[in-house]
Every structure is written in structure tokens, then in C-alpha cells.
Amino acid sequence: MPLPKNQYGLLTPDESKSPVRGRRPYSFATICATVDNPAQKDQHGSSSVPIYQSATFKGVGGQYDYSRSGNPTRSHLVHHLAKMYSARHAFAVSSGMAALDVITRLLKPGDEVIAGDDLYGGTNRLLVYMQKHTGIIVHHVDTTVAESIFPFLSDKTAMVLVETPTNPLIKIADLPGIIASVRDKAHNAVVIVDNTMMSPYLQRPLEMGADIVYDSGTKYLSGHHDLMAGIIACNRDDLAKEIGFVINAVGNALSPFDSFLLLRGTKTLAIRMDRQQSSAMAVAHYLSRLGFTVYYPGLVDHPGRALHESMASGPGAVLSFVTDDVALSERIVGATRLWGISVSFGAVNSLISMPCVMSHASIDPKVRAARGLPEDLIRLCVGIEDAQDLIDDLEHALLEVGAIILAPEGSGAQYVRAPAKLAVPIDVPSPIAEEKPIPVPRLRETREWFVSAPGKVILFGEHAVVHGVTAVAASVDLRCYGLTSPRHDGKLSLNLPDVGPFYHEWELETLPWDAVTRVRVGEVHPPALDVRLVDAIIARALPPNLAQPENRRVREAVIAFLYLYMSLQHGDDKPSFHFAARSALPVGAGLGSSASYSTCVATALLLLHQRIVIPPQPHSTEATDNTPGHAHVNRWAYVAEKVLHGTPSGVDNAVAVYGGALTFSKGGFGRKAGMEGIQGFKSLKFLLTDSRVPRDTKSLVAGVSRKKEAEPEAVDKILHAIQTIADEAQRALADPELPRDKLLGVIAALIDENHDYLRKLGVSHPVLEKIRALTVDEPFKLSTKLTGAGGGGCAVTLIPDTLPDETLEKLSDILRAEGFLPYTAAVGGSGLGVLSPYYEGNYTPPDSERTGELRKLFETTEAQELAAWAEGRGRWLFV
Numbered sequence: 001m002p003l004p005k006n007q008y009g010l011l012t013p014d015e016s017k018s019p020v021r022g023r024r025p026y027s028f029a030t031i032c033a034t035v036d037n038p039a040q041k042d043q044h045g046s047s048s049v050p051i052y053q054s055a056t057f058k059g060v061g062g063q064y065d066y067s068r069s070g071n072p073t074r075s076h077l078v079h080h081l082a083k084m085y086s087a088r089h090a091f092a093v094s095s096g097m098a099a100l101d102v103i104t105r106l107l108k109p110g111d112e113v114i115a116g117d118d119l120y121g122g123t124n125r126l127l128v129y130m131q132k133h134t135g136i137i138v139h140h141v142d143t144t145v146a147e148s149i150f151p152f153l154s155d156k157t158a159m160v161l162v163e164t165p166t167n168p169l170i171k172i173a174d175l176p177g178i179i180a181s182v183r184d185k186a187h188n189a190v191v192i193v194d195n196t197m198m199s200p201y202l203q204r205p206l207e208m209g210a211d212i213v214y215d216s217g218t219k220y221l222s223g224h225h226d227l228m229a230g231i232i233a234c235n236r237d238d239l240a241k242e243i244g245f246v247i248n249a250v251g252n253a254l255s256p257f258d259s260f261l262l263l264r265g266t267k268t269l270a271i272r273m274d275r276q277q278s279s280a281m282a283v284a285h286y287l288s289r290l291g292f293t294v295y296y297p298g299l300v301d302h303p304g305r306a307l308h309e310s311m312a313s314g315p316g317a318v319l320s321f322v323t324d325d326v327a328l329s330e331r332i333v334g335a336t337r338l339w340g341i342s343v344s345f346g347a348v349n350s351l352i353s354m355p356c357v358m359s360h361a362s363i364d365p366k367v368r369a370a371r372g373l374p375e376d377l378i379r380l381c382v383g384i385e386d387a388q389d390l391i392d393d394l395e396h397a398l399l400e401v402g403a404i405i406l407a408p409e410g411s412g413a414q415y416v417r418a419p420a421k422l423a424v425p426i427d428v429p430s431p432i433a434e435e436k437p438i439p440v441p442r443l444r445e446t447r448e449w450f451v452s453a454p455g456k457v458i459l460f461g462e463h464a465v466v467h468g469v470t471a472v473a474a475s476v477d478l479r480c481y482g483l484t485s486p487r488h489d490g491k492l493s494l495n496l497p498d499v500g501p502f503y504h505e506w507e508l509e510t511l512p513w514d515a516v517t518r519v520r521v522g523e524v525h526p527p528a529l530d531v532r533l534v535d536a537i538i539a540r541a542l543p544p545n546l547a548q549p550e551n552r553r554v555r556e557a558v559i560a561f562l563y564l565y566m567s568l569q570h571g572d573d574k575p576s577f578h579f580a581a582r583s584a585l586p587v588g589a590g591l592g593s594s595a596s597y598s599t600c601v602a603t604a605l606l607l608l609h610q611r612i613v614i615p616p617q618p619h620s621t622e623a624t625d626n627t628p629g630h631a632h633v634n635r636w637a638y639v640a641e642k643v644l645h646g647t648p649s650g651v652d653n654a655v656a657v658y659g660g661a662l663t664f665s666k667g668g669f670g671r672k673a674g675m676e677g678i679q680g681f682k683s684l685k686f687l688l689t690d691s692r693v694p695r696d697t698k699s700l701v702a703g704v705s706r707k708k709e710a711e712p713e714a715v716d717k718i719l720h721a722i723q724t725i726a727d728e729a730q731r732a733l734a735d736p737e738l739p740r741d742k743l744l745g746v747i748a749a750l751i752d753e754n755h756d757y758l759r760k761l762g763v764s765h766p767v768l769e770k771i772r773a774l775t776v777d778e779p780f781k782l783s784t785k786l787t788g789a790g791g792g793g794c795a796v797t798l799i800p801d802t803l804p805d806e807t808l809e810k811l812s813d814i815l816r817a818e819g820f821l822p823y824t825a826a827v828g829g830s831g832l833g834v835l836s837p838y839y840e841g842n843y844t845p846p847d848s849e850r851t852g853e854l855r856k857l858f859e860t861t862e863a864q865e866l867a868a869w870a871e872g873r874g875r876w877l878f879v
């Protein structure tokens with residue numbers, strides 16, 4: 001018999017006493033927010049229920065004697081919960097599983113239990129244990145198909161355990177239907193409902209006739225993931241008596257402090273749930289529009305939607321979706337930043353998880369498969385953050401791992417789900433014959449493009465970052481520049497004065513096109529380099545003199561350029577143009593010259609192949625439409641870095657593209673893949689000292705990998721230690737309370753420590769030790785470490801604010817006298833820049849008499865003058 005709603009709700013003023021009109025009963029949100037127990041008034045009238053943090057109570061015959069049996073804070077809580085659940089009795093225990101444990105103690109050997117087949121993993125684990133140890137019999141059925149329980153209903157059935165919506169497949173069970181058939185066919189059975197997914201705000205099964213409802217209070221009721229609790233609610237006095245007995249006997253009632261916290265959480269349940277639910281709806285629509293199969297009862301195509309709406313007042317805030325690829329799902333989960341990877345749900349923070357490897361891992365994989373639980377399922381538990389931020393973060397992750405791609409032009413959508421074959425790394429290039437480039441009608445690009453990108457200084461985590469440790473890095477105000485000039489003779493030419501001299505022209509048709517696997521518009525480059533193309537470029541496109549070892553720098557720069565040019569080519573047009581790169585950065589010195597070169601090449605080629613556009617923004621110097629474009633550039637700069645570096649971590653190109661200061665991780669050491677901006681970095685002052693000892697990053701990185709293979713334990717220890725250093729640095733930089741002198745002290749100490757570990761990794765060099773020794777000496781007492789790949793290259797010294805200019809000058813003189821090249825560098829400036837093509841006079845009009853003028857000046861200006869000269873060319877759009 002359904003009970004009237006809110007039987008135990010707040011008293012509503014008596015209609016007859018109202019001079020005007022009667023008042024309607026208070027709604028749920030009001031009940032949540034109003035903790036009021038007329039039978040238990042506080043002696044001081046406190047507005048918040050106090051914590052009676054006492055195990056015992058004095059006196060004889062009082063209401064309380066021992067907190068296991070009763071506690072005033074807990075009494076307030078359960079009184080409040082009873083109102084929320086429309087229940088005569090409510091109990092609070094130490095966790096949701098403790099609640100189920102209490103309930104299952106009502107069972108006797110031989111009793112039969114019917115339970116759902118898409119249950120929370122912990123519920124399943126307890127039932128398996130009980131089957132073994134207490135002799136109960138469990139039948140798992142699909143409770144979302146009401147008829148499936150009929151064959152198992154009999155007088156031996158003691159319990160029917162239902163969850164709706166199910167977790168994580170979000171299937172819907174017909175509670176009133178199940179209750180009616182249990183009443184009809186299993187007279188001794190009680191119907192138990194796990195209501196955690198909905199909370200009493202959205203669904204109150206006791207009102208539908210269920211016997212017992214339990215809830216993990218850890219989830220929505222508490223809402224903040226700062227406590228564990230389980231709630232049991234029922235109307236039957238006999239059941240309540242037994243439940244109360246068990247709780248007292250086993251001693252798992254909720255502690256006073258947790259009762260207080262939970263009571264506090266319940267007050268905001270309605271408002272939290274409203275927000276979480278509306279954001280969940282937005283996320284579900286977003287994923288569904290992209291083409292993913294989404295499980296959420298708020299979507300019109302959810303098969304159980306009407307049934308759910310008949311029982312509950314909202315779809316909740318948990319949804320799941322599949323990608324059809326376990327590895328891809330894992331990458332998506334790892335690539336989000338705002339969504340915390342965690343089991344559980346219901347908190348104000350959004351969470352993402354893969355149930356099969358997390359919350360449901362305790363279910364045997366075979367059983368999971370038999371129950372139709374997809375291994376690639378991703379569960380999203382939506383919190384109260386801004387919905388658009390959540391969607392943006394998800395979108396970044398989906399793009400980053402290649403789960404979505406740019407939608408075809410004219411489709412009206414920005415992105416669509418990537419075809420299945422794109423979602424897996426393609427190691428074997430597909431045969432040319434299968435290539436069907438999308439013909440994109442376009443005019444030939446005849447503009448000159450002038451682009452630039454900064455170098456970087458790594459403060460913590462170089463080398464270790466390649467193996468998954470977090471790096472802390474920032475841009476430096478030394479840049480690489482790239483200029484494209486149109487040609488009309490079917491040729492491609494390249495000029496690299498700073499690593500050459502090198503100039504070469506190719507007849508476009510003679511490039512090894514038969515070896516290329518083009519990356520179509522909207523697709524992403526597979527994780528591995530196309531070795532066939534690299535080999536073909538080396539064998540058939542490089543001028544013979546580049547084979548000589550002393551031309552290594554040029555050779556790699558040319559291969560990277562041709563590799564990108566050919567992979568990006570699409571449609572019928574092969575743009576004919578000249579490209580020149582200039583560096584104001586020392587090349588091969590650890591300041592990320594390869595990443596800034598890669599970024600310039602990627603940007604220029606993406607513009608020429610018309611894969612990114614610079615929208616007209618006459619009043620802004622910020623390239624506001626930068627997010628997808630810059631992510632695109634970053635991905636291709638990373639491809640070029642792979643040609644130059646072998647196995648780059650991606651930190652250098654990330655800094656070159658996005659600029660500023662950031663932490664970067666590929667994922668590992670308990671940290672998620674991704675990057676995060678650091679605010680406080682820009683105020684730090686550094687001295688960079690170029691040792692002028694040349695080295696190359698590729699072989700140094702390879703050396704560390706060899707060491708890791710040879711001495712895995714020792715290197716692993718070092719990597720862990722460097723991760724701790726990066727974490728401490730990140731914490732210190734983000735701490736607004738930390739006084740400036742303390743911050744500099746922490747950073748200085750971490751610099752020394754990090755250098756020590758780099759030395760142990762074998763990437764220091766006597767010149768770097770010498771620079772360190774000179775800077776640490778009296779009167780300087782400064783902290784210095786190698787930066788970048790080491791083995792020569794640059795050292796970075798932290799300059800405290802208090803160091804007088806004369807002292808710094810003195811140090812610079814000493815370093816210069818030793819043959820080193822010191823310079824102070826501003827850090828944290830702009831990333832990728834493009835000279836705006838939209839300003840009159842800034843730009844060479846195509847094929848005008850000025851053509852060639854810019855190119856000539858660009859290629860001949862002195863490296864030290866480049867920055868000022870480039871600045872004077874017009875208005876730069878920066879990230």
C-alpha cells in the first residue's frame with residue numbers, strides 16, 4: 001500500500017487557521033534545508049545540530065548511554081532522513097556496503113535472493129561471499145525485464161534486490177511492477193531498493209511500496225566525498241526492529257562527526273542535484289550529437305525513459321557511453337583534466353571512470369561479459385562545475401586522443417565521432433590505392449605567411465618527462481621564425497641559414513608521393529611516424545651531401561619539413577612555395593629550438609594547406625579562435641619533433657605553441673596526462689648560460705632510455721624523486737600564501753636537487769658542472785641546473801629579486817671569461833604567433849612589386865636583430 005507522500009514531513013500550517021488561504025505542503029528542497037525535530041530541541045537553540053562527540057553518556061535511564069546504540073547527532077540525522085525518504089524509520093551506518101550488510105543479515109541459510117545482473121561491483125562481491133559462507137542462494141536476473149524474475153519467485157524467496165537506474169548501464173527496472181509480482185507470488189519476500197543513483201530527491205521507492213530502501217550516503221546525500229555513510233529506510237516496524245538490533249549488535253552505526261557532516265550535506269541535496277542533473281543532460285546531448293551511444297534516461301531515445309519518468313522526477317547525473325575501443329576509452333579517461341578519475345559518484349566534482357577496470361573490477365570478466373557490461377564503457381558522474389567547462393574539457397580529451405574529428409564542411413557540426421579505424425593507432429600505412437583524399441575546392445594560397453614560436457626553459461623534469469614524470473617549463477623570449485613566399489613554378493624550396501647554410505629546390509612532382517600516407521582533412525596523424533615515408537625522403541629527396549654526419553642538423557630539419565608537407569597535402573593542389581626558417585635561439589642548446597622550428601613548420605604548412613585559418617579580427621591582437629587551430633598545430637609540431645627527437649615527450653612543442661608556463665605530463669606516476677598553466681612563473685628571473693658545447697637531444701634521450709633498461713630500479717627511483725620535485729614546485733608556485741623569499745628558497749633548493757638527479761641519469765657534462773660551480777661560489781650562492789637535454793647546452797640559474805644588478809653583471813663577466821654565453825631571459829611570454837594578414841601595409845600583397853622584399857630581409861637580418869625586425873613588420877596575433 002503506497003503511503004501518503006511526506007507523511008513525516010514538516011508540519012504545514014493549518015489551512016483553517018489561515019485568514020486568507022491555506023498553504024501547500026513544503027516541497028522537498030525546503031524539507032532538505034530545514035533540519036527540525038520538535039521532539040529533540042537543542043538546549044541552546046543552536047541553528048546547526050551540534051556534534052556530540054562522546055562515546056558514553058552519564059546517568060541511568062536517560063535517552064542515551066553509549067554512542068554505538070544511540071547518539072543525539074545521529075538521532076537528528078535519522079529523523080531528518082526519515083522525512084526525506086517518506087519513511088517511518090531511518091538508520092545511518094558507516095557505509096553503503098555496511099547498510100547492505102545489515103540488510104542481508106535478515107537472511108537465513110537456504111533463503112533465496114533475486115538480484116539484478118547490472119549491480120554495483122561491491123554488492124555483487126558481498127552476495128558472492130554470502131552464497132559461499134551463509135548458504136543463501138542468489139539468482140541474478142535482468143530486473144529491467146520484469147518477467148525475468150517471475151520464474152524465480154516462490155515462497156522461498158526472501159529478498160528481491162533491485163537497483164534502478166542500474167549502474168553503470170543506466171537500465172530502468174519497473175519498481176511498481178516488480179513489487180506487485182513479489183506480493184503476488186513470493187509472500188515472504190521483502191523488496192529492497194538501492195536508491196543511490198537517484199537519492200530521495202528524485203525517487204522515493206517506499207512511496208511505491210518497497211519494503212526497504214538503502215542508499216550510499218557517501219554519494220549525493222553527502223555530496224562532497226568527505227565522508228562514508230550508508231542509509232537504511234523502511235516503514236515496517238518489524239523490519240526496523242531487526243535492523244536496529246543488527247546495527248547495535250555489530251556496531252557499525254555512523255559516527256557523530258560523520259552524522260554531522262552528512263546532515264550538513266543533505267541540506268543542499270536538492271540544489272546540487274538540480275545543477276548536476278541539468279549539466280548531465282547537456283553532456284549527454286553533447287556526446288549523443290557527436291555520434292556516441294550514450295546511456296542516460298534523460299535522452300529521448302533511452303528505452304526506459306517513460307518508465308523512469310513514471311517513478312522518478314529526474315534523470316539524475318550519472319551517464320555512461322561507449323567508444324567501441326577499450327584502449328581509446330582508457331586514453332579519453334586519461335586525457336580529461338577537469339573530470340577526476342575516480343570510482344564513486346554524487347560529489348560536487350565531476351568524475352570519470354571505466355567501471356570494468358575500477359568500480360566493477362571485482363566482477364569476473366566472464367561474468368561482466370555475460371551480463372553485457374562493455375569493457376569500453378566510460379561512466380561520467382557530473383558535478384556542479386560550469387557545464388560548458390565540463391564539455392570543453394571532454395572535447396579537448398576526445399580531440400586529443402582522436403575520438404572525434406572535424407566534421408565535414410556543411411554538416412553544421414564542428415566535430416563528429418571519428419570512424420572506428422581512426423581510433424586505433426595505425427602502424428602500417430594503408431596502400432596508396434586505398435587513399436581517397438577529400439577534394440576540397442579552394443583557391444591556391446598566394447599569401448606570404450610569417451609565423452614564429454618561442455623556445456623554452458625546463459625548470460624541472462627534463463628527461464624524466466619522457467618516461468611519464470611531470471615537467472615544469474616556460475617559454476623564453478627567444479624565438480624561431482618561419483616565412484613562406486609563394487612560387488608559381490611547381491617547385492618547393494627551403495632555406496635554413498642558421499643550421500646550414502642550406503638551400504634546396506624540389507620539383508614537386510619528383511617528391512616520393514608513392515610512399516606517403518596522407519592524413520586527410522579532419523584526421524589526426526597516427527602515434528607512430530610513417531617509417532616508409534621517412535625512408536623514401538632520405539633515399540629519394542635529400543641532396544646527397546646531407547648524408548654527411550656534420551650535416552645532421554640540416555638533414556633532420558629537411559626531413560621534418562618534407563614529412564609534414566607531404567603528409568598534409570590533400571586534394572589536387574600541391575602548393576608551390578618557398579620556406580625559410582630563422583632562429584634567434586641558440587640551436588641544440590637545450591632551449592627547445594627544435595620545438596620552435598617544428599611549430600613554425602607546422603603552422604606554416606597547415607596555413608598553406610588551408611587546414612587552419614586565421615579569422616579576421618580587426619580589433620584584437622589575440623587569436624581568439626585559437627583552441628582547435630592551436631591543438632592542431634601542436635599535434636603536427638609534435639610529429640615534426642618526432643622526426644627531430646625520436647621519442648619526444650611533447651613538453652617542448654606544447655610550450656612553443658601555447659607559451660606561458662605550464663606543467664606537462666604524458667601520464668604516469670599517478671598523474672594524468674595533460675598540461676596546466678602556472679600563474680606565478682612569469683615573475684621569476686633566470687640567467688641562461690650557453691656552455692657552447694654542442695649536443696643533440698635525440699641521442700641524450702636515447703641514452704637515458706638505455707640506462708633505464710639496464711638499471712630499471714635505480715632509474716625508477718630517480719624518476720619518482722623528480723616527480724616529487726615537480727609536485728613540490730607546482731605546489732609552491734600555486735601557493736598564494738607562500739612569502740616570496742620562501743618561494744625562491746624552495747625553487748632554489750629544488751633546482752639543486754633536480755640537477756643532482758640529472759647528473760645521476762648521466763646527462764650532465766663537465767662544462768655544466770663548471771657553470772654550476774661558478775654560480776654557487778661566494779658571493780653569488782646561486783642555484784643552477786642543466787636545462788633541456790643536457791650533455792652540454794644550457795644551464796639555468798635562478799636569480800633572486802634581491803641580487804644587485806652589479807653582482808649579476810659580475811657573474812656574467814666571470815662566465816663570459818670562461819668562454820660561456822650568459823643572458824638574462826624573460827620567461828612565460830606568448831606562444832605561437834602569426835603576423836596578421838588583415839592589416840593594410842603590414843603584408844606583401846600577392847605578386848606585387850614588393851614580393852621577395854620581405855623574404856630577402858628575413859633571410860639576411862642578423863639573428864640578434866630578428867626579434868625587433870619581426871616586431872616591426874606589423875600586427876602579430878599571439879596565443
Ligand SMILES: Nc1ncnc2c1ncn2[C@@H]1O[C@H](COP(=O)(O)OP(=O)(O)OP(=O)(O)O)[C@@H](O)[C@H]1O
Nearest residue numbers: 553557583588589590591592593594696697788789
Ligand atoms: N632555425 C632552425 N632551422 C632549421 N632547423 C632547426 C632550427 N632550429 C632547430 N632546428 C632543428 O632542431 C634541431 C635541434 O634540436 P635539439 O633537440 O638537438 O636541440 P634543442 O631543441 O635546441 O634542445 P632541447 O631539445 O634540449 O631543448 C636541429 O638539429 C635542427 O634539426
Ligand SMILES: C[C@@](O)(CCO)CC(=O)[O-]
Nearest residue numbers: 462463648649650788789
Ligand atoms: C630531454 C627532454 O626532456 C627535453 C628536451 O628539451 C626531451 C623531451 O621532453 O622530449
